[in-house]
Structures are given as C-alpha cells and as structure tokens.
Amino acid sequence: MFKIYNTLNRKIEDFVPLEDGKVKFYSCGPTVYNYVHIGNLRAYIFVDLLKRYLKYRGFNVTHVMNITDVDDKTIRDSQQAGQSLQEFTEFYHQAFLEDLRALNITPPDVEAKATDHIVEMVVLIRVLMEKGFAYESNGSIYFRISSFPGYGKLANLEAQDLKQNSDGRLDVKDEYDKEHIHDFVLWKSWDEGDGKVFWETEIGKGRPGWHIECSAMSMKYLGESLDLHAGGVDLLFPHHTNEIAQSEAATGKPFVKYWAHNAHLMVEGKKMSKSLNNFFTLRDLTAQGMNPLLIKLELMKAHYRQEANFSVAGVEEAKRTVEKFLNLLIDLDAVATEKAGGENVEQLIAATREKFVAAMDDDLNVALGLAVMIEFVNEANKLTKSLSREAAEQIKKFIWEIDAVLGFIQPLYAAYQEKVKAVASDAEVTKMLQDRVRLRSEKNFAAADALRDQLLIKGIVVNDTADGWSVRLRNVV
Ligand SMILES: [Zn+2]
Incomplete structure (x- = not known):
C-alpha cells in the first residue's frame, strides 16, 4: 500500500482516498511574473512524480493547478514593462509551460487562471462574510483568524509563532485596517497603484488576495474536500495555512486529507539567495549546454522531504545514469537473432518491480527506486549477449513501464534515435x-x-x- 508523509498529522500514513480508487489532487502553480527558478521546478517535478506514481498504482487522478496571474508582483512588473497585466502574465505563463514540456512534466487536467475565476472567489468571500469569518475595512476584506479555531495547525504554529507579513505580500498600510495583525486579505480594494487592474463586483472594486484563489479554484473543480494537496514547504505558511482556514470556514468540512510538501533546494551546497544570485532558471542552465532532462533527474533524485543539492557535478552524474539506461536500450535493439537465452528475464523483472514498488510505496522513496533500476540495468547488461528477441522486448517494455513514473528515459531515447536517423541520412x-x-x-x-x-x-x-x-x-x- 502506498504510504505518504502527511504534514497535517506529521507522520507517514496509509494513502486511502476519500472515494475508492479516485484521487482529487491540487497543487499550487506559479505566479507568472518571471521565469520560474530551479527551486520552484523541484516542486513541480515532485508533484509530477507523485501524480505519475499514483497513476502507476492504479488510482484515477484528477489534478488541478492554479496560475496566479494577478497579485502585487504581476501588477508592479507589468506596469514597469509597459504592458497590460494580461499580456505580461501570458508571456511568463507560456514560458512556464515550455519549461514543463522540456522537463517532461505531465500537464494538470485543469489549469486554472486566477483572473478567470474572480466570480468564484467573490462568492466564497461572501459566504465567509455571511458566516462571520471575514470583515470589511476601508473597502478591503480580511479573514478573521480569531474566528477559526485551529488556525496554524498545518504549520504547527501557536498564536505567538505567527509572524507578521511573512511572505511580504501584504502592503504595510493594510496592517492598520485589520482587527488583528495576523488577519489576511481576501479582497483588496483598488488603489491608484493598481492602475487598470480591478474588478467591479458585489463586494466592491478591487482584486482578490492570493490565498483565496486556491480555495475557490480547488473546490470548484474538485469539490469541498480534496484527497491530496502538494507544494513546496515554503507554501506551508501562510499560504496553505490560509487555504485551510478559508475553505473549512466556508464549508464546515475538512478541506484536504493529505498534505505533502517537498523540502528546499540548495545550489552547489549553498542556500538560494538574491545575494548569491543563484536563482537559476531552466533557461540559464540549458544555455550552458545542460540537457533539461538531466537537470530533471538531478532535481528528482533525492527524497522529496530531504533538502536537495543541485550541482554541476550532480548533472554529470545524472548523465552517466542516463547513459546506462540508453546503452542498454540500444543494445536491446541490436538483439536480432533468435536465441534460446533469457529464461531469467521474467524473474529479474518481477523481482525488480517488487523492489521498485516497495521503495516508492514508502513515502515515494525515489532515491531507492532509482538505485533499484540501476541495479536492474547492470543485471540486464550481463544478459544482453544471450537474449532472445522476445526477452529483449520484455526488458524494454519493463523500462517503459517504470519510466511512466520516472519520466526521463523515453524522451532521451527518442532524441537519441532522432540523432541516429539524422546521421544515417x-x-x-x-x-x-x-x-x-x-x-x-x-x-x-x-x-x-x-x-x-x-x-x-x-x-x-x-x-x-x-x-x-x-x-x-x-x-x-
Ligand atoms: Zn495555492
């Protein structure tokens, strides 16, 4: 049985979705004001690995991801660029999708843009106001955290731990409008700084806060209770904490059964920081000649709850790993003659599958899963000289079966074949x-x-x- 660490309860739990065989899965997408950096990409790769593995285990997964295309940063930077908000954010939205394709990350079933869901957010905010969880002050609307018992449970925070404005998304001026310093904005009234960005709604002229979009859009597409919600650990507080407060206050039902968070990424052993200028984008790295799928393997190879380290040496190591897989596949393609050998192949595949599943069932231990597959490649290599065509095909089929989870071998193999074709012609x-x-x-x-x-x-x-x-x-x- 698949087990996953549930941040909500701080332990590894059996994964049992609310409805048998179906997984309602939401993950937080990017704010499209710039290219995403490799720390963000680690989170998207983790989410994709989790989704792919759930599918491999037979679950019917519906995955929804948001695109934040209105907030302080998108407004500020679109104004600086002299573009409309829509024009500006769409550019980075498309760039993000290009990154996902380059990394062979499967797109979500529903990709929801915040600006396409203002009505749903307004409805949700009105419910919160009617139920007394939200209040209006100077045209803006805030969530009253004192009205929601258990606020901060996800992040394991006591009231005294709650830091003011920890994500820097609130204007300091907002602080004077709030009843309590920890209350957060649901609806921000228009001011001159917003320029042309506003919506005229029943709750006033303005724009939504960041947190409300994920509650409104996840519940629109997945219902009031989700099975799984994932994202980077940096979103734990305040974003996910606030999502829970908004959603559960509005519905009176548990919002999410399992919360999964990936740990931070280091770069060459150092924290990512503005001063070190190491917020590399995928484009920065591919411009240096790195293959995006090797970058993917480097960002994926550590257990998701461990701090990972991205390094040039690690990408080189990823290359050697990939070479092992590809060389085996190429050798298997060259098995042309009918030989009697390969009786052990079925056994080898069955034993490897069992070990791979055991590793991944254990809170998605991909580090061990990869080691199991590399061991398989080494064993299969010993057999290639004495394989029947049929046995060679079985090995290939098994590699594709596992790559449906790992998601990096097939595109590299296809690229190799393209190169061979080009050479041959x-x-x-x-x-x-x-x-x-x-x-x-x-x-x-x-x-x-x-x-x-x-x-x-x-x-x-x-x-x-x-x-x-x-x-x-x-x-x-
Ligand atoms: Zn979110």
Missing part, C-alpha cells in the same frame, strides 16, 4: 559507410579501418553485423 556519412563495405569486400581492410576511424572522430561507432553494419553514436546523451 547524412549523404557524406552514408557514402563513407558504403565505401567501407566495398573496401572490405575487396579485402582492403586497412582502408576500411581508416574510414571506421574517421567515422569515430565524427562520433559514429560502426559495428559489423551478419547482414551488413549498424551504427551507434558515441555520445548517447
């Missing part, structure tokens, strides 16, 4: 290969070997086979 290379065959048939082996060496310099390895030749590339990644 290159006129100069084709001529060299044909010349080499002719030279060999003329028993001019010295000249044939010289051609082989020239091809090797181009990164092309030629193997002679029973029915001609096969080529592979020296650099598989």
Whole structure:
C-alpha cells in the first residue's frame, strides 16, 4: 500500500482516498511574473512524480493547478514593462509551460487562471462574510483568524509563532485596517497603484488576495474536500495555512486529507539567495549546454522531504545514469537473432518491480527506486549477449513501464534515435559507410579501418553485423 508523509498529522500514513480508487489532487502553480527558478521546478517535478506514481498504482487522478496571474508582483512588473497585466502574465505563463514540456512534466487536467475565476472567489468571500469569518475595512476584506479555531495547525504554529507579513505580500498600510495583525486579505480594494487592474463586483472594486484563489479554484473543480494537496514547504505558511482556514470556514468540512510538501533546494551546497544570485532558471542552465532532462533527474533524485543539492557535478552524474539506461536500450535493439537465452528475464523483472514498488510505496522513496533500476540495468547488461528477441522486448517494455513514473528515459531515447536517423541520412556519412563495405569486400581492410576511424572522430561507432553494419553514436546523451 502506498504510504505518504502527511504534514497535517506529521507522520507517514496509509494513502486511502476519500472515494475508492479516485484521487482529487491540487497543487499550487506559479505566479507568472518571471521565469520560474530551479527551486520552484523541484516542486513541480515532485508533484509530477507523485501524480505519475499514483497513476502507476492504479488510482484515477484528477489534478488541478492554479496560475496566479494577478497579485502585487504581476501588477508592479507589468506596469514597469509597459504592458497590460494580461499580456505580461501570458508571456511568463507560456514560458512556464515550455519549461514543463522540456522537463517532461505531465500537464494538470485543469489549469486554472486566477483572473478567470474572480466570480468564484467573490462568492466564497461572501459566504465567509455571511458566516462571520471575514470583515470589511476601508473597502478591503480580511479573514478573521480569531474566528477559526485551529488556525496554524498545518504549520504547527501557536498564536505567538505567527509572524507578521511573512511572505511580504501584504502592503504595510493594510496592517492598520485589520482587527488583528495576523488577519489576511481576501479582497483588496483598488488603489491608484493598481492602475487598470480591478474588478467591479458585489463586494466592491478591487482584486482578490492570493490565498483565496486556491480555495475557490480547488473546490470548484474538485469539490469541498480534496484527497491530496502538494507544494513546496515554503507554501506551508501562510499560504496553505490560509487555504485551510478559508475553505473549512466556508464549508464546515475538512478541506484536504493529505498534505505533502517537498523540502528546499540548495545550489552547489549553498542556500538560494538574491545575494548569491543563484536563482537559476531552466533557461540559464540549458544555455550552458545542460540537457533539461538531466537537470530533471538531478532535481528528482533525492527524497522529496530531504533538502536537495543541485550541482554541476550532480548533472554529470545524472548523465552517466542516463547513459546506462540508453546503452542498454540500444543494445536491446541490436538483439536480432533468435536465441534460446533469457529464461531469467521474467524473474529479474518481477523481482525488480517488487523492489521498485516497495521503495516508492514508502513515502515515494525515489532515491531507492532509482538505485533499484540501476541495479536492474547492470543485471540486464550481463544478459544482453544471450537474449532472445522476445526477452529483449520484455526488458524494454519493463523500462517503459517504470519510466511512466520516472519520466526521463523515453524522451532521451527518442532524441537519441532522432540523432541516429539524422546521421544515417547524412549523404557524406552514408557514402563513407558504403565505401567501407566495398573496401572490405575487396579485402582492403586497412582502408576500411581508416574510414571506421574517421567515422569515430565524427562520433559514429560502426559495428559489423551478419547482414551488413549498424551504427551507434558515441555520445548517447
Ligand atoms: Zn495555492
């Protein structure tokens, strides 16, 4: 049975969704005012791994993610850029989607933009006001945390721990309008700084606060109680804490059964910080020639609740791991003849699957899951010389089965095949290969070997086979 650490109860629990076989899953998406950095990407990769594994375990997952396209930062930066809020945020929204594609992260079933759901937020805020959980002050509306017992339970906070404005999203001027310093804004009345960004609604002219969007949109698409809510640990307080308060105050029902949070990311052993200028984006790293899927493996390989470290050396190590998988797949493709061998393959696959599932069932222990798969590749390599075509196909099929969870092997393999195809259709290379065959048939082996060496310099390895030749590339990644 799949077990997961539930932040709400601070322990690893059996994962039993509210409705048998179905998982209502919400994760917090980006604020689209800039490119996301690799610390954010770690969270999206974790969410995707979790989703992929739940699907692998047979759950029917519905995943909803928000896009925050209105807040202080998007308004401020769109004004500085001289663009409309919509034009400005859509640019970074598209850039975010490009990053997800490059990392082979599966898109959510529903992607919800905050600005498309103002009506739902207004309805929710009105309910909170009617029930006495929210109040209006100078045109803005605030959540009254003293009215909600258990506020801060998720973050394990006592009232005295609650820090003012810990996420920096509130204007200092708001503080004077609130009954209590910890109350947070649900609806922000328009002021001149907002420029053209406002909505005229029954609760006034203004715009929503950040936290209310996730409550309104998650409940719209998934219902009042969700199974699973995930995100980076930096969202635990105040964002997720406030989501719980808003949602449960409005519905009187538990909002989320399981909360899952991934730990922080370090870069080259150091905390990410403005002064170190190490908030790398995917674009920064790919511009240095790094393959996004190797970056993905580097960001995924540590247990999600452990602080991870991103390093150039780690990306190099990821490359060596990927090479092992790809070299095996390429060798398996080269198994052409019918041989009797491979009786052990089924056993090896069954034993590996069992170990992989045991690792991942244990709170998504991907570090162990990866180790299990690398061990499998090593074992399978020993068998490739004596495999039947059928056994080779079984091994490949199993790798694809597991890669439905890991999500980095298939696109790299496809990219390799594309490169081989390009090489094979290159006129100069084709001529060299044909010349080499002719030279060999003329028993001019010295000249044939010289051609082989020239091809090797181009990164092309030629193997002679029973029915001609096969080529592979020296650099598989
Ligand atoms: Zn959220």
